[in-house]
Amino acid sequence: MQEKALSPTVSTEIITLTINGTSKQLEVEVWTSLLDLLREPLDLTGTKKGCDHGQCGACTILLDGKRINSCLTLAVMHDGSELTTIEGLAQDGELHPVQQAFIDHDAFQCGYCTPGQICSTIGLINEGKAKTLDDIRDLMSGNICRCGAYTNIVKVVQEALERNHKA
Amino acid sequence: MATNQIGKPQNRVDGRDKVTGQARYAAEFNVKDLAYGVVVSSAIAKGRIKEMDTSEALRVEGVLEVFTSENRPKLASYDTSFQDEDAPPGSPFRPLFNRDVLFNMQPIALVVAETYELARYAASLVKVEYETEEYATDFEKERPNAYVPEEYKSTTPPDPWGKPETALKEAEHKVAEEYSHPSQHHNPMEMHATTAVWEGDGRITVYDKIQGVLNSQEYIMGVFGLAKEDVRVLSPFVGGAFGSGLRPQYQLFMAVMATLELKRSVRVALTRPQMFSFGHRPKTVQQLSLGAAADGTLEAVVHHVFAETSRFEDYSEDVIIWPGVLYKCDNVKVSHKLVGLDVYTPLDMRAPGGTTGIYALECAIDELSYKVGMDPVEFRLKNYSVRDQNEDKPFSSKELRECYRQGAELFGWKDRKPQPRSMREGHNLIGWGVANGAWEATQKPSGAKAVLTKEGKLTVSSATADIGTGTYTIMSQIAAECMGLPIEAVEFKLGDSSLPQSPLEGGSWTASTVGSAVKLVCEKLGEKLLELAQESDDSPFKEAGIEEVEFTDGQMRLKENSSVAIPLTQLLRDNKKDNIQVEAESKPSDEQENYSPYSHSAVFVEVKVDEDLGTIKVTRVVTAVAGGRILNPKTARSQILGGVVWGIGMALEEESVMDHQYGRFINHDLAEYHVPVNADVHDVEVIFVDEEDSIVNPLGVKGLGEIGIVSVAPAIANAVYHATGKRVRDLPITLDKVM
Numbered sequence: 001m002q003e004k005a006l007s008p009t010v011s012t013e014i015i016t017l018t019i020n021g022t023s024k025q026l027e028v029e030v031w032t033s034l035l036d037l038l039r040e041p042l043d044l045t046g047t048k049k050g051c052d053h054g055q056c057g058a059c060t061i062l063l064d065g066k067r068i069n070s071c072l073t074l075a076v077m078h079d080g081s082e083l084t085t086i087e088g089l090a091q092d093g094e095l096h097p098v099q100q101a102f103i104d105h106d107a108f109q110c111g112y113c114t115p116g117q118i119c120s121t122i123g124l125i126n127e128g129k130a131k132t133l134d135d136i137r138d139l140m141s142g143n144i145c146r147c148g149a150y151t152n153i154v155k156v157v158q159e160a161l162e163r164n165h166k167a
Numbered sequence: 168m169a170t171n172q173i174g175k176p177q178n179r180v181d182g183r184d185k186v187t188g189q190a191r192y193a194a195e196f197n198v199k200d201l202a203y204g205v206v207v208s209s210a211i212a213k214g215r216i217k218e219m220d221t222s223e224a225l226r227v228e229g230v231l232e233v234f235t236s237e238n239r240p241k242l243a244s245y246d247t248s249f250q251d252e253d254a255p256p257g258s259p260f261r262p263l264f265n266r267d268v269l270f271n272m273q274p275i276a277l278v279v280a281e282t283y284e285l286a287r288y289a290a291s292l293v294k295v296e297y298e299t300e301e302y303a304t305d306f307e308k309e310r311p312n313a314y315v316p317e318e319y320k321s322t323t324p325p326d327p328w329g330k331p332e333t334a335l336k337e338a339e340h341k342v343a344e345e346y347s348h349p350s351q352h353h354n355p356m357e358m359h360a361t362t363a364v365w366e367g368d369g370r371i372t373v374y375d376k377i378q379g380v381l382n383s384q385e386y387i388m389g390v391f392g393l394a395k396e397d398v399r400v401l402s403p404f405v406g407g408a409f410g411s412g413l414r415p416q417y418q419l420f421m422a423v424m425a426t427l428e429l430k431r432s433v434r435v436a437l438t439r440p441q442m443f444s445f446g447h448r449p450k451t452v453q454q455l456s457l458g459a460a461a462d463g464t465l466e467a468v469v470h471h472v473f474a475e476t477s478r479f480e481d482y483s484e485d486v487i488i489w490p491g492v493l494y495k496c497d498n499v500k501v502s503h504k505l506v507g508l509d510v511y512t513p514l515d516m517r518a519p520g521g522t523t524g525i526y527a528l529e530c531a532i533d534e535l536s537y538k539v540g541m542d543p544v545e546f547r548l549k550n551y552s553v554r555d556q557n558e559d560k561p562f563s564s565k566e567l568r569e570c571y572r573q574g575a576e577l578f579g580w581k582d583r584k585p586q587p588r589s590m591r592e593g594h595n596l597i598g599w600g601v602a603n604g605a606w607e608a609t610q611k612p613s614g615a616k617a618v619l620t621k622e623g624k625l626t627v628s629s630a631t632a633d634i635g636t637g638t639y640t641i642m643s644q645i646a647a648e649c650m651g652l653p654i655e656a657v658e659f660k661l662g663d664s665s666l667p668q669s670p671l672e673g674g675s676w677t678a679s680t681v682g683s684a685v686k687l688v689c690e691k692l693g694e695k696l697l698e699l700a701q702e703s704d705d706s707p708f709k710e711a712g713i714e715e716v717e718f719t720d721g722q723m724r725l726k727e728n729s730s731v732a733i734p735l736t737q738l739l740r741d742n743k744k745d746n747i748q749v750e751a752e753s754k755p756s757d758e759q760e761n762y763s764p765y766s767h768s769a770v771f772v773e774v775k776v777d778e779d780l781g782t783i784k785v786t787r788v789v790t791a792v793a794g795g796r797i798l799n800p801k802t803a804r805s806q807i808l809g810g811v812v813w814g815i816g817m818a819l820e821e822e823s824v825m826d827h828q829y830g831r832f833i834n835h836d837l838a839e840y841h842v843p844v845n846a847d848v849h850d851v852e853v854i855f856v857d858e859e860d861s862i863v864n865p866l867g868v869k870g871l872g873e874i875g876i877v878s879v880a881p882a883i884a885n886a887v888y889h890a891t892g893k894r895v896r897d898l899p900i901t902l903d904k905v906m
Contacts, residue, residue, distance in 0.1 A: 008288055009870065031284050045195035046188015048406070050356045051439040055837035058356055084187035093821065103182035106805045110635030111185030112356040114407030118186060134846075135326060141844040143838060146407050146832050147635050148812025149805060150848040 003012035004017035015079035019044070020088025035059045038074040038085060046115045051143070052134070057143030057144045059084050067123025067143075086115035089122075096166050097163065098122055100155040109147035117143045121157050133158070171719075172648035173866075180654065181639045182402075190404045193376040194360035194436045201362070202231055204425050204435040205286040206418070207276035207293050208444060209268045209511065212830025213509045216266040216275060216295060224289040229281040231429055233293065234421075236275070240391075240428055248389035251672055252382045255320040255512060256478030261390075262417045263424075269296065269479060270511045271831035272444035277421045279433060284680045302509040304830040307448050313473050315503035316481035320504070323886060324487050328500030334467035336400035338458025340538040346527035348457065348880075348898035350475065350823040350832070353516050354842060357406020359445075360436035361422035361790075370397045375419050375771050377402050378412040378632050379671035384664040386415040387423050398415040398706060402662040407633040409813075410515040412634065413673050416445050446514025447823055449475035453527040462471035463539045465550040468527070469893055476505045477512040484513075484520030485607075490561060491557035492605050492765060494550045509830055515673065517813055518873035519626035521606055522880070526817075526898070529602035529881030534894065537587075543578060543601050543885065544571055555763030564764040564860035566793035567603060571768035573854050574791035578771035595775040597611035600891025606876030608795065608860075608869035609676040610755040610766040610799075614667030615684035617646070617692045620746040621739040625652055626689065628660035631681045632672040636872055636874055637802035637836045641678055642685050644798060645829040645866070649689035651718035659685075675766070675870030678798060680753075683864045688751035695749055696723055699742050700733065707731045710791040755864070761864050766794040766869040769813075772882040781902030784849070785815050787882060791854040795869035795873040800855065803871050807853045810875020816843045817876070818883035819899050 008095040010029050017024055019042070028037055035052070038044040038061070047070060051056030062084040089096040090151045098121050101107070107115040120143045130136050136157045137150075145153065184190040187703050191340045198738040199862035209216075221233040242264065251600045262274050277292055280286035335341065357376060364372040371393075375383045380400040387398045405412060422435040435446075436801035451474040458467040463547065468490040476482045487501035515719040516522075547572060554561050575581070575781050583599045584590050590597040615629045627646045633639045642659040650657075660666060669681050690713075697716055699724065708716065708725070717726050724732030739747065773787035788811050821842040860867045878896065887905060895904045 008285070010284075027283075029284060031288075036283060039195070040197065043197045044188070045197070048192075048356070049194075049358070049436075051358075051837050053439065053836060053838070055439075056356065070758060074570060086186075090187055095183070101184040102186045105177050106179065106183075106801045108185060108357065109634075109637070109802075109805055109809060110183070110189050110405060110407040112192060114185050115188050137846040137848075141846045144356065144844060146354060146409070146842060146845070147805075148848070150808035150812060150843070151851050152805065152806055152843045153845065 013076045015076060017078060018057050018082040020084060030074065030076045032075050033071055034073050034075045034078060035070040038070065042088055042127060048112055050068060050113065056062040057120060058113050058116045060119045062119050062123055064124050067120050086118060096161050098156065101108060101159055103157045105152045107149050107156045113143060113145045117145065118151055121160055124157065125160055136148060172644040172654060173798055175644065175799065176585060176588060177640055177644055179637060179640045179652060180643050181803065186617060191359050192404050192418045193362060193374045193402065194375045194434060196362045198364050198432045200431060202279050202281060202429065202431055202433045203286045204421055204433050205290040206274045206276045206437065206441060207278065207290050207434065208272040208441060209275045211268055211297045211299050212270050212271040212304060214297050214299040216268065217298045218296040219276065221246065221276065223292040224278055225536045225755065226288045227285060230289045231279045231608040234263060234277040234425060236265050237265050240424060243390050245737060248797055250378065251386050251414050253515065255480040255482040256316065256318040260479060260511065261419045266902040270509055274417045274421065277425060277435065279392040279425050279429065289901065291805050292573060294716065302830045304508050304510060304825050306506055306508065308507060309506050310473055314507045316483060316505055319483045319772055320480065321483040321485045322488055324501045324503050325491060327500035328556065331467050331469050331498040332499040334583055335456055335458040338466045339461040340535060341457045342531050342534045342538060343456040344531060344896055345388065345452060345454040346530055346532065346556055346896045348523065348526065350825065351516065351817065351821045352413035352443050352452045352823050352840060353409045354837065354840065355407030355409060355411055357414045358432065358437050358439060358442055359418050361419045362434040363422040363426035364432045365426050365430055366523055373398065373400045373423060375400055376405055376412050377403055377415060378405065378408050378634055378673055378761065380662055380664040381668060382671055383415045383583045383713045384420055384814050389424060391427060392728040394480050394642055400631060401655045402665040405813035408634045410519065410673060411446055413671055439794045439837060440835040442825065443832045445511050448516035449525050451515035455527055455531040457531050457535045459535050459539050463546055463549045465496045467762065470501045472503040474839065475508055477510055478507050480512040482506055482513040484515065486520045486524035489524040493528060493552065493603060494554055499556065499747040518606060518876050521604065521873060521877045522817065525604045526880045528895065529878060530884050535883040542585065544575060547603055558763050560761060560763040563764040563862040564858055565767055566856050567767040567769065570767060570791035570793050570855040572612055573767045573856055574771050574789050577854065578789040580771060586611050587889050594778050596778050596890040598774045598776065598886040598888065600772045600886030600889055601769065601880045602882035602885060603769045604872065604874065605765040605767050606675055606873040606877060608766050608863050609674055610669045610679045610683060610864040611676055612752060612754045613669040613680045613684040613871045614750065614752045615681065615688040616667050616748065616750045617688045618746050618748045619692060619735065621736055621744060623736040625657045627657065627685055628666045629669045629684060630664060630666040631661045631669040631677055633661055636677065636806060638677055638681065638864050639800060640802055641798040642681060645682050645685045646689055649686055650692065652721055668774060674851050675872040675874065678870050679864045679866065682866050682868060684751060684753040686865055687753040688749055691749045691751050692747065693718055695747055695802045696735065696738060701736055702742065729890060730731055758862055764863040766792065766874040766885060768792045768874050768878055770878040770882040774883060774884045774886040774890055776887060781906040782817055783887060783900060783905065786849050788851045789854055790872055790875065793856050793858045794871050794874055795858050795860045796867040797855050798868055803855065804853045806871040807875035808851055810849050812843050812848055813876045814879020814883065815847055817898060818880040822899050894897050
């Protein structure tokens with residue numbers, strides 16, 4: 001007879017998250033990262049895993065309007081928060097202007113870093129810190145694009161900042 | 168062919184999927200009852216697993232199994248069963264085959280559990296005892312044992328021509344230097360992953376990160392003895408690969424093995440550190456001796472290459488072909504030796520061999536231009552070649568002169584002061600450098616299928632891949648143009664092993680190879696449509712030959728009399744057809760044999776080097792490319808931009824650091840392995856010069872995946888010299904080396 005099963009002492013918590021405008025009550029294990037919660041049980045795979053260590057930015061989402069690396073935080077810590085992922089940006093089938101600009105400027109190739117880049121762009125605009133081209137380059141440097149679409153991404157961000165400025 | 172689609176800056180047809188998060192990559196197919204596998208990696212570089220205790224992991228509730236070399240299923244044992252389409256000569260690594268450890272971070276167990284977190288936790292409970300053996304990971308220590316492989320994966324070095332030694336001795340100006348670069352890792356943003364779906368009755372569907380689904384399918388059939396109809400491999404989206412997905416990697420083996428054993432769907436995704444456990448650009452040291460006459464004529468090139476390989480496969484890439492391709496020279500000698508180390512086998516990485524060989528040659532040529540006292544561009548033009556001397560064949564086309572001309576003009580090269588350290592701006596030394604490069608424009612055999620429905624929808628397909636290169640888009644454009652349809656009416660399918668065969672996506676040959684197959688299948692479809700029209704006796708097309716009709720605006724019509732026209736939808740309906748299907752196989756023409764097809768580029772770079780801090784910024788890049796016909800200037804430009812970014816990484820940042828104390832790449836994450844970020848990339852201009860080539864393939868395209876990178880690192884190195892007066896011949900050029 002085998003010894004009693006060795007269970008890790010992982011407790012679960014019930015939290016409420018508003019994801020892309022829909023409020024959800026979720027039972028989450030306390031060791032589950034926000035990224036894994038999105039990608040696995042919630043099947044919101046638009047948010048990407050590129051390193052799981054906060055080094056690449058592929059998992060960037062908007063948490064209460066701020067851009068964060070969802071791999072660096074546990075889901076259980078965000079009870080009551082409002083999240084926007086890439087799946088929540090288009091409204092009634094119409095792309096968010098930043099999404100459209102990524103297509104128009106060909107600001108991606110393989111597309112894997114793209115959801116993070118797009119969320120990061122929107123987060124950066126919300127922050128209101130970027131004023132110059134060099135600011136944009138610096139403040140977008142947390143999102144690696146191995147395909148090397150940076151110059152096109154910068155154009156998207158510039159355009160979005162201008163649009164925001166006019167609005 | 169009318170040109171309403173080809174040559175148009177069409178947005179990517181898969182763009183919407185990619186910006187909305189709907190594009191699913193290998194680890195993102197969330198099927199029912201999915202189990203999760205986590206790989207345990209070896210902690211030693213060489214030896215044997217003495218004992219592996221998996222009992223604690225197995226006792227964790229929710230753990231389904233721990234697979235090791237002891238309990239794995241029966242596998243094929245012959246090397247040939249494990250050899251894939253891109254395997255170098257040798258004996259491929261066989262995961263979990265026995266207790267031997269051949270390299271550090273070798274996969275030695277797979278823990279499968281109900282959730283990812285459980286599998287990860289249980290993997291930490293696996294205890295391993297090793298018998299360690301002496302290993303060698305120090306390239307320089309092993310270099311004296313370098314050997315000539317029995318068989319090259321790459322081109323066998325050509326025999327010397329002329330009298331290189333004598334010519335070198337007698338040359339007025341000489342350069343004899345050694346150039347090196349470290350091991351580098353591909354690091355696509357998507358980590359390698361496989362989701363294997365259990366379909367019942369021994370059948371599986373596999374979502375794999377791979378640059379060719381047929382390669383994974385063959386591998387699975389060979390290793391696990393499955394019949395072709397029982398394995399379908401899909402790879403609709405690939406989150407970058409750059410060569411890392413040419414060979415089936417071990418996560419595929421692990422996921423398939425676990426699925427077949429557990430009769431349950433299993434996903435295995437590697438971690439970022441594990442992305443450093445298979446395949447890399449090999450560390451390479453190159454000795455180059457060049458000689459030139461007083462007037463700048465290149466008299467001699469002697470090029471000796473020493474490149475890393477594993478102990479079990481002889482990996483080699485085309486490092487030594489470049490003297491024969493880039494310059495006219497009557498006296499050339501090359502050699503290529505391998506340095507065996509206890510590491511995983513190196514793997515093709517963006518422009519394998521070209522990136523390496525052209526870097527060294529283009530730096531040495533630059534050094535020689537200074538010795539001769541000629542402008543680096545002029546010196547290169549002086550020794551311009553119109554024949555590939557390795558093959559002794561003319562180039563099928565070569566508009567490199569135009570690349571130099573347009574590139575130099577846009578860059579403002581004429582304002583360059585020739586002396587190093589002669590241009591500055593405040594505390595920044597300014598350097599301008601140039602390099603040229605080439606890449607083979609290959610066409611391979613490929614199949615394609617076309618289906619036109621009575622609703623007017625055209626679906627064209629081939630088993631090829633789109634790793635971000637734009638395959639979906641350019642193939643849709645070719646098909647739309649050939650059939651005279653709007654691009655919205657065309658769908659291109661790829662990444663599915665049930666589709667017509669095509670080679671791995673690599674080597675810049677996909678546009679040429681699959682594009683030619685798409686063109687051919689559409690031509691056949693056109694012929695079939697004409698035949699269909701001719702079935703009725705009163706058809707106005709009755710007497711027309713295929714060359715007399717054209718397809719445009721959704722119609723087939725007579726070229727001579729456009730009022731004789733029939734919409735394709737009507738043609739199908741009139742003949743009571745729901746659809747028409749055609750398959751075709753395209754092959755390179757015999758005529759290509761008589762020519763050497765290459766794309767070419769000239770790259771101009773400006774760097775600013777802080778005199779006090781040694782920091783190097785690539786402030787401007789102008790790259791002029793002769794890449795044949797450009798199918799889509801928007802996606803083409805992106806390919807070249809990407810190559811430039813890779814060149815910046817290679818020149819200034821990328822280095823996989825081997826810690827010889829463990830025999831392991833120790834900077835195995837994206838914080839320590841530096842790839843270019845947004846702040847590293849400034850102004851980049853891309854020029855495509857006009858180039859017509861009727862030989863290279865029916866489309867006249869040359870492929871652009873590699874030509875963008877090959878000459879960037881040497882142009883940067885040459886610019887750093889021009890700025891600082893210091894030659895750094897060991898990449899990456901970090902600030903400590905220029906201080």
